[in-house]
């Protein structure tokens with residue numbers, strides 16, 4: 331499955347993306363705000379990329395992870411995923427290498443994946459959580475048409491820190 335936007339190409343993650351995943355996820359300011367563990371070595375990213383690409387081969391994938399490439403120069407810039415916490419409810423996650431932040435790329439990719447969830451998969455709701463201290467991510471979700479619905483207090487524990495997260499959502503009926 332390949333998705334195109336004006337400036338981006340989204341294609342299923344491959345095992346061979348592991349070095350780029352590692353370079354991104356180990357960059358300061360990426361894994362912590364996103365809420366996943368910082369990879370310690372490239373082996374962690376190899377394991378991640380192998381699992382995420384294997385999902386695509388399942389009959390009913392639990393999570394679809396796309397690599398985001400710039401169409402102009404085919405440079406790999408990040409990842410975006412769509413998972414299904416409940417039947418008919420799609421949940422977004424995304425991270426970009428910091429070198430590419432601030433160009434509207436994450437918003438462009440998120441809009442495309444939201445459309446995919448509704449049109450191809452018949453979702454009745456698309457949602458995403460975002461750390462209350464992550465205004466860039468909140469901006470992405472607003473740009474993708476999701477609305478802030480509230481604060482999930484004490485939702486994520488990372489190390490010793492318990493975090494509040496915003497819940498953003500868009501129901502099919504309000505699209």
Ligand SMILES: CC(C)(COP(=O)(O)OP(=O)(O)OC[C@H]1O[C@@H](n2cnc3c(N)ncnc32)[C@H](O)[C@@H]1OP(=O)(O)O)[C@@H](O)C(=O)NCCC(=O)NCCS
Pocket residue numbers: 359360361363364365423424425426427430431432433434435436437438459460461464465466467468469470473
């Ligand atoms: C969150 C992330 C994906 C945003 O990527 P991006 O390509 O820079 O996002 P965009 O350029 O589409 O910008 C989105 C919005 O961020 C906001 N924004 C941009 N720069 C900002 C800044 N310096 N401070 C606060 N908000 C900012 C704006 O609202 C912007 O949209 P607008 O300019 O149209 O109003 C990127 O910062 C990232 O990978 N962060 C680490 C991982 C992460 O936090 N993932 C989110 C998991 S919930």
